[in-house]
Amino acid sequence: MRDALRAARAEAAFKQAIIDKLTHENAILKRLKFAAQSERFSAEQKSLLDETLDSDLAAVAAEIEGLQPSRAAGERQQPRRGKLPAHLPRRDVRHEPENTTCGCGQAMQRIGEDVAEKLDYQPGVFTVERHIRGKWVCKCCERIVQAPVAPHIIDKGLPTTGLLAQVLVAKYLDHLPLYRQEAIFERAGHAISRSTLAQWVGECGVQLQPLVDALTAELLRQRVLHADETPVAMLKAAGQRDGKTHRAYLWSYCSTQFSPLQAVVFDFADSRGGQHARGFLGLPGTPTKPAWQGKLVCDGFTGYKACFELGVTEAGCMAHARRKFHELWANHGSQVGEQALKFFGQLYEVERTTASADSAARLEARQTARPLADALHQWLRQQRQRVPDGSATARAIDYSLKRWVALTRYLDDGDLPLDNNWVENRIRPIALGRQNWLFAGSLRAGKRAAAVMSLIHSARLNGLDPFAYLRDVLERLPAQPASRVDELLPHRWSPLA
Known part of the structure; x- marks a missing residue:
């Protein structure tokens, strides 16, 4: 027990040291973003700098969240966002329990449903996925059954994996900075701020890193x-x-x-x-x-x-x-x-x-x-x-x-x-990207770009469509056991039947 206690204390001290380091980095990034700057940048450079800092802030926050002890669902900060525009087409994705027969043998009755909307994107077209989870109750046992919420690459996130894959591929393969993607999305019917896009990029970079480590x-x-x-x-x-x-x-x-x-x-x-x-x-x-x-x-x-x-x-x-x-x-x-x-x-x-x-x-x-x-x-x-x-x-x-x-x-x-x-x-493709990026905003941003580009270009080497590959990987990665993450590497990947 003493050895176990020492090991637990050592692990806690190690994690706390990392959290302190990341918290300090987070404070520096916030100061860079919000404090008055003596340097003068062009409007284009300032836009690229802002999106880099937003991505870094999201990545650091995700890493800190992963190191902190698990919190109850009610203790987590709930995201605040407005409703998605009513004019966007909607597609219902229904989730129902596999078995609606109660343990007592009685058939359960459907009493309602929860609906969560996620923003999806096909090139040039926004749609909304309505994830409907029916509620089933057994009046005899007063027992409610509902299909669980599927894990997502961004917990309780707004975008589908298709939209996230589109943003990553556009940025790191098609060399489109986020301020350009913001304009493209606005023309497609829904404006997404570049700060939001940057947060998605930062969080995806953290989630994809174990896959890049396995590829290395x-x-x-x-x-x-x-x-x-x-x-x-x-x-x-x-x-x-x-x-x-x-x-x-x-x-x-x-x-x-x-x-x-x-x-x-x-x-x-x-x-x-x-x-x-x-x-x-x-x-x-x-x-x-x-x-x-x-x-x-x-x-x-x-x-x-x-x-x-x-x-x-x-x-x-x-x-x-x-x-x-x-x-x-x-x-x-x-x-x-x-x-x-x-x-x-x-x-x-x-x-x-x-x-x-x-x-x-x-x-x-x-x-x-x-x-x-x-x-x-x-x-x-x-x-x-x-x-x-x-x-x-x-x-x-x-x-x-x-x-x-x-x-x-x-x-x-x-x-x-x-x-x-x-x-x-x-x-060679990096040279074109270099002309569009203008610069890497930070060491963390450069490493994130290198990680995502490793997956995208490895997918191309194996004859895969980078968008289809990333979309599938982002869909499966949250539920993939760490011991089997290598199954999602580009040279081993195959889409689910």
Whole structure:
């Protein structure tokens, strides 16, 4: 009993520490939202900042609610909202008990019903779902039976999962900020304030995080991964006056095109420091969480170097090496660049012939490419002796020579890709979003965007409709046991019959 009491006290102290941390963060966010601001933003920037803060506030509140002891239904704050417009079409969804025969054997009589209205959305059209729960009573036993309220991703929330999925997909796939969605919804017949939309986004982000954690765990079981990063502007913390934003990064990790698992996970960080890559890969590792020790396909960015010193095997990107010589040829008409491109073209031609082959056949074909790679290596060394140090040609040649072992490691492994283009194509849609977001409002907002985008883009990799996938997941997640949350991952998901 003493051990159990100590454990309970330790758990309570741990939860209280987290609650205190989140409460402090909540206070900071409220001060940012409501206090007078010395910075001056354009109307568009101010709108984006407001929706980010509203989403963060909702997310923090949801996390605090999850950590606090359960409260009785009557103690929970009831949401206050007006009635939905009468002109919107309505669709009744009836919920009745499976059995209306009382335990005494008498048939129960229907004495009334409870009606809860939820706002639904199909592209361009609002409708209202009327959830009708009939009340049944046994006059003999004075016993009332009613179908229970189905769990919802937002407790007692107004929107259906279809509307929530629409908001998330529009924001994180179609790159529509919430102030634009507000205008679109108003044209569809019902105005939803961007602060309300932001609260929905924040709460959904918290609820979807366990699914993203499960996807990350699955990805880290792969022995070969791609990695890359792209810059995203993020607002500076309060008090930093030298400019409004600074450069943050969205790191991307994904399985290869040869892997049965098709998944991508984005990780938002406030810098390009190599510690972020090591943190994602679990390096250097602990007894309870071993470090990832696979092969990492990446460019020559020095931030990954410490990973290789901690047991990760480097696999270079041939496309980056080729790109250096293409710039020489395209910009200066360099003969060295032109000849190098011919060598690279022969190596890529071998890969094209095995695009749909299995690992063993691919490895066998790559053995025919080894003489080509050796010839390229020897030619590069000869050319390096003929060009002056510091020239553009010398830098292009040095890039390949310094990474030659990593660049040609794919020749001995049929599961290794030739280059890092696969993950770069996963990041490419982010560039369009970056132009529409303008910036990430906070570190929490950036991480929430990364989490939702991980699910959406993984769904696309598996040939799924992101809207249909998210709508179904948001419907099932509240009742899904934590031990079976991996059943909702994009590569395992199948819609309910």
